């Protein structure tokens with residue numbers, strides 16, 4: 001049978017065709033007026049995408065570059081920081097903070113779970129300079145309570161900054177960045193922005209900018225204050241990934257169209273779309289007798305589905321690829337073999353979701369060798385869709 005390659009991975013995600021066309025046609029030099037106009041427009045639109053009035057930077061690097069900068073710019077060696085970790089990306093915060101010589105306090109919960117706000121409250125002392133957390137832990141499919149955590153951090157005083165890795169959270173989760181007082185919120189191009197890897201973005205509070213005046217950790221490429229000065233003139237300090245800026249401009253236009261001309265409304269529609277696809281997927285998996293890896297606080301960004309007992313999930317991943325050319329993610333690190341992860345971040349629609357659930361039925365039947373009730377997952381997902389949307393068309397893919 002004919003096969004189309006399809007990504008269901010939590011980054012990179014499927015590309016928006018209009019963004020691909022925009023980047024293919026692009027050849028502006030980065031120090032020209034035309035490029036500066038594009039650069040400034042992208043930064044301004046990104047504020048609406050993130051939902052903030054704070055200054056935003058878009059840097060040429062993968063997401064981890066801005067994670068690293070959010071440690072090097074906000075801390076000095078020896079500073080006490082609190083890292084909340086519940087998976088591979090939380091562990092990345094821990095490792096980065098240690099790399100820059102921070103005195104790392106850790107709250108660590110088992111994979112698949114989220115934090116207790118009480119425990120965070122107890123650990124928050126006035127000497128903690130920054131709190132690092134994920135909005136959605138892409139390695140486990142968990143959503144953390146960023147609003148609840150923000151309240152606690154803000155109550156701890158202005159000397160404690162809150163840094164949120166929302167690389168899979170932006171575009172899949174509703175945030176009130178300024179209202180909650182998030183000091184840095186970080187996103188990446190290869191997630192809900194529907195373009196290739198290579199750009200990372202972040203919004204910075206005035207508290208965060210002020211902190212950067214006094215911190216002593218070394219930084220050069222990721223010197224955010226230098227980038228902020230350049231951004232005010234429509235430039236980046238070094239050569240930006242120019243064609244990706246063209247792609248990002250087109251992607252932001254697409255999100256604006258989803259909101260009928262209002263980018264913030266488009267972002268909300270994109271989040272609702274991910275929520276619905278995730279709910280359909282959870283219902284579909286359960287209808288097949290499968291269990292979720294993160295049942296108590298599942299993210300809309302992705303759904304982590306446990307492999308049936310005694311089965312290595314690698315066999316599922318392989319059969320999805322071999323027979324359907326569908327790329328789903330395996331577990332990461334110690335979780336490899338235990339689960340498959342199916343993403344809903346960005347450019348996914350109803351048919352993608354129904355399609356991957358239909359394929360899941362075939363994959364399970366083959367890999368387990370047990371009979372599967374064909375249509376069970378699809379039916380459960382259709383019921384969720386019918387109830388949630390009451391026939392309203394979904395907006396992604398318009």
Ligand SMILES: *Cc1c(COP(=O)(O)O)cnc(C)c1O
Nearest residue numbers: 011062063064089138167168188
């Ligand atoms: C994808 C992702 C990252 C960024 O990884 P890069 O490979 O550096 O782009 C960071 N955090 C989370 C939660 C992610 O999903």
